[in-house]
Amino acid sequence: MSENKTVRIIVTRQENMDSAPYEEEFVIPYRPNMNVISALMEIQRNPVNAKGEKTTPITWDMNCLEEVCGACSMVINGKPRQSCAALVDKLEQPIRLAPMSTFPVIRDLQVDRNRMFDSLKRIKAWIPIDGTYELGPGPRMPERKRQWAYELSKCMTCGVCLEACPNVNSKSDFMGPAFISLVRLYNSHPTGAMNKDERLNALMGDGGLQDCGNSQNCVQACPKGIPLTTSIAAMNRASTVQSFRNFFGSDHHVD
């Protein structure tokens, strides 16, 4: 019985960055426990569309296949999410696959996520530990704080929160929710806190956290359940204080 079972998939495809998108339908044989990636691999093995015409295999990004790298994000049945964690059995058919519209499409479902890596650089999403001599161990982080920070550290720059945000689009420079939460993560690390003001000032630059319009889609969409809106409000508070310090002058740079 399961031999005749099929899966219908409609993919929004695009030849290259400049060409127009179009839809192509595929019907592939069903196998138990399929995810969207194994379905795409099935099409790759036999690139024939629903009309029986031979076509090009679909291009998409993937890496870890266990929802920790963020590379395989795409819009599945209208919702941005990781295709590796999207199980065919749990999806309504036909399954509609489209690239995330916030990012430039390279080809088919593959998008250029470079803007996010630029944002990571801009907010200094790292902890500087190098010196010209041995600096010794840094301050210890309380265990309970570490457990809390671990939740924020689950961010994999997958781009889903940017796709869900109405203020991240071609008309605005807004960097997106993820990076606001990452500033909170790095600023709460005992060593990272030594450059707190630098990250906050980067966050308050054009396209920074002030562009948030509180639609709170990000916290609903985040596949990792990161409390993004709490982070945004917390960074709003921190940047209120930082802006007063910048304007009136302060000798407290990092505390």
Place this chain on the structure above:
Amino acid sequence: MADNREFFYRRLHSLLGVIPVGLFLTQHLIVNHFATQGEEAFNTAAGFMGSLPFVYLLEAFIIFLPLLFHGIYGLYIAFTAKNNLGRFGYFRNVMFFLQRVTGVITLVFIAWHVWETRIQALLGTEVNYQMMEEILSNPLMVVFYIVGVLSAVFHFANGLWSFFVTWGITVSPRSQRIMTYVTMLVFVALSIVGLRAIFAFV
């Protein structure tokens, strides 16, 4: 401030929406409410507001300049959003959309309202109970005023909610939820005050 001008403008926009524009809106609706006590009570109250010392300065700095900045910058904010209610029909996203819609409606309404009352006063017409009674003798204008007042009140109440997030006062989800209830109470309360005043003229 050189490289974070946008931060400054956004925060100024948030601040001005509540202080003074939101406070002025509340005061204005409360003064209007005198209309429920009759023509004389309304004219006395409106006359008192209109004869305050330094009234031109008060108008300029408490009403018109903040309102112009908030309205024009707000239009820019509203039109840089790409609403996605169809894909994300969550409560806050609905409020995000309504905040932008009511903002634009309120701006149109206020422009018309200022032309009809304040500018006419400048041209020599007296702003009093009778003037409002005449304006609201047209059923279309009654609808326009109801929509305008409700939009303004919603925009203020929901804007108050975002004000508390923007300045980092309500951070936790629970505090934000409580603020949702509080600001929606503000919406209901001010709507009653505003609508009672409109119906007093009808």
